[in-house]
Amino acid sequence: MPQPRFELPPQYDPRAVERRLYQRWLDRGVFTARTESSREPYVIVMPPPNITAILHTGQGLNVVIQDVLIRFERMRGREAEWLPGTDHAGIATQNVVERLVAKEGKTRFDLGRERFVERVWAFVRETGNTILEQLKVIGSSCDWSRTRFTLDDAYSRAVREVFVRLWEEGLIYRGHRVIHWCPHCLTALSDEEAESKDTDGKLYYIRYPVQGGPTPFLTVATTRPETLLGDTAVAVNPKDVRHAGFVGNVARLPIADLPIPIVADEAVDPTFGTGFVKVTPAHDATDFDIGLRHKLETPLVMTEDGRMEHPTRVPPSLAGLDRFDARVQIVDLLKELGLLEKVEPHRHAVRHCYRCDTVVEPRLSDQWFVKMTPLATPVLAAYRDDRFQIAPERWRATFEHWMENIRDWNISRQLWWGHRIPVFTCARCGEQWADRADPTQCRTCGGPVVHDPDVLDTWFSSWLWPFATFGWPERTADLARFYPGHTLVTAPEILFFWVARMLMSGYHFMEGRLPFTTVYLHGTVRDTQHRKMSKSLGNGIDPLDVVRLYGADALRWTLIAGSSLGADVILDPGDLETTFAPGRNFANKLWNIGRFILAQLPERVQPLDALDAQHLPLVDRWILSRAQGAVREATASLEQFRLDEAAKRCFDFVWKELADWYVEAVKPRLAPNSASGDAASVAAAQAVLTYCFDVALRLLHPVVPFITEELWQKLPGRTADELLAVAQWPVALDAWGDAAAEVQFALVQDAIAAMRNLRAEYRVSPKARVGAVLTSKTREAQRAFEGERETIVRLAQLQVLRFDGRRAADTGAYAVLADGSEVFVALSDAIDVQQECRRLSGELTRLDQQLAGLIGKLANQQFVARAPAEVVAKEREKERAWRDQRQGLADKLRSLGCS
């Protein structure tokens, strides 16, 4: 008896291998792309997580998809560059540190700008790389040698260069307008950063006294009564005949007790509310526009942190009140004054800060904007020209609509953590310019300069990620090699924040070369109630918990196999076992297939091309052909970003085909002292097993890299320094495709299944060996059955298998196969003629029904005339086979003497 080459435990333990293998990959530098390589590059830049983030399942999904793609292309021989890094995340990070400072009873203003920023840096240095370390735990094959941070010196130079260039091109301007303001974060936000949420609010109908109008009062409707203190007009639609008489009159603003004009303006929707609109130019974007048209004052009646304040308009009783408290007070006051007509429930969209969820306050201020139309236009054209694709395609309309209606981008943030806006203003002559360096005096008059205090929107740095990470604006070798990239994998939430802007910056600054060819938008990870997983809901799953309990491969398997292109992934945080056990079980299955195969193999195994197909048993030709199919289909699926399809195809090949059929069929050949185990046959079986398992491991490696690497290295002929991570992706070998073998072996499987079914039906003990007779319908079937006689005997647990059709002496059970071949299993002890009659007539009835339908179809002239000839021929063939089956069943029934 040969000594097994390995002693492996029967259960796969991920903890024993993952850390070691990851280190091995790192040590061998297989994730590091070589600038000087002559291979065709394949580049993915990772969406940089926030520097303070810890890994959550959504990022897990994002990262695993990228890892599958990058590992696939790496094995296909591309110079694979997956660039990782982190984002300084201005608002989010500043908020985190402000909370820390608050615990010491201080604010950032107590520390001052310089010390506060230093404090943030210290925090970032201390905790900043947590998430990158976590990415390693789940197997991410990133090029860590090129890790970037959006506040690195080199990266900051790129940001500044971009700002200055845009300034010089006249695409950056100072805008005086109503923007989204977060009273908690104390900064302006872009349109994208102010998320609208449908909210149940109230619509307040408020009476304003009118001097000399048609009626003593007019009534406005508003959802934000507190802003009335900032009203400078009441407006009606010029076409609104109901209210035409009011235009030109003066209303009396309640509480503030000021006269305000009544004006006519197109922006008013006469069908909403009463048709009268209060106009608050400093706290509403539409009202600001109305104000411009009518030359209205623009008083701000709130502080930056959302408290009521104005020297004349806000009465002392309300001054300093939070806007929502003020709302209550003002409504009470109006009630007392008899000016509150009614209050209605009203559902409407309310903007919230995407970082702290505070209700955003529209606020008039001065901010820096980027003109977006010139940047968006060529990208939109390129998209329509198919120069890049968004997968899934259904995002097209959304993307195009946004690009067509793009609005200028507010890029200034009133924060301290971030890239300082490089705009300088002369205190003496007022000269203002953007500078690549920090000037000490005015470039025209030599006067003292003031540096703009604000920082740039975080996204103003991350939109440069595909080229700033490779050294732009320097003309580096890396930039030449790895720009443009190929696939961008991300969640749809940041399509506008990030993806669209990267396309624009790439086009604009890289001579019209777009940063990638495919944008892959994956789904969102949700719980079983379809709620997004989030910290605040407490419905998250910690990927590291999953790794600890089930292994990284199990996590990856569930995420990949569980999500088709762009679809959401539903996971059950309350039942990790159900959610992740399938992946763990699959890994364990692979492990045990490997354990069995490895135990059968000698030091040297013949290569596939040493085998002669002519002399191989049917089952060998079958599995080799199936292997080619698996290679072809898995590869095609990966190329189409159908990672789930690829994973499932490999799963079926290795479990349903290789393990359940081939391994079981081949066991007797491999058994020591087996009659059928002649040397050539054993060697062939070993070669086939080795080849098929090798192929399976390669195909599965992108999805489950750890267990496949671990097993692959143990295959015969592997040298110590070979790694699956950089092994060659399999190619389908036409020579081993064998359609006939697939058809023939399917008959064998059919026969075995029928026998097993009959045994189970009659409760024959699995240990009992029975006799069986197979009567072939066709010569092809006969060859298949005879060739795989031993397989049938073994897998159907037979005592004896005859093909001669003589079975007169035995009682037993019958079945007819799809091709009309007949199966008889001798069950003299167990058989119950009554039961058999019932069973067979049931079969017959079912078959008759099917047949009747089919005959009807073929009798239909329309079908025969209009359906493709192929289809009709197929149906005719089917009819013939079913008639044969029917005949067989009828014969059995007669021979059993059933009534």
Place this chain on the structure above:
RNA sequence: GGGCGAAUAGCUCAGCGGUUCAGAGCGCCUGCCUUACACGCAGGAAGUCGGGGGUUCGAAUCCCUCUUCGCCCACCA
């Protein structure tokens, strides 16, 4: 107010260039510790493919409509 997506076995999902497509995993039922694996093996039950209408020889699969969820966009305060 627009636009998009989803509704298929108890659960999570494939299938959607029309004609063995009614599937997988989990769960369930019956047997099995068959010397790779009980995280396993063999067998089985289970869905009028959300409702209605239409096109067609033929529809989970195309068209229309309704219902229920979810998402995105939008200056009706």
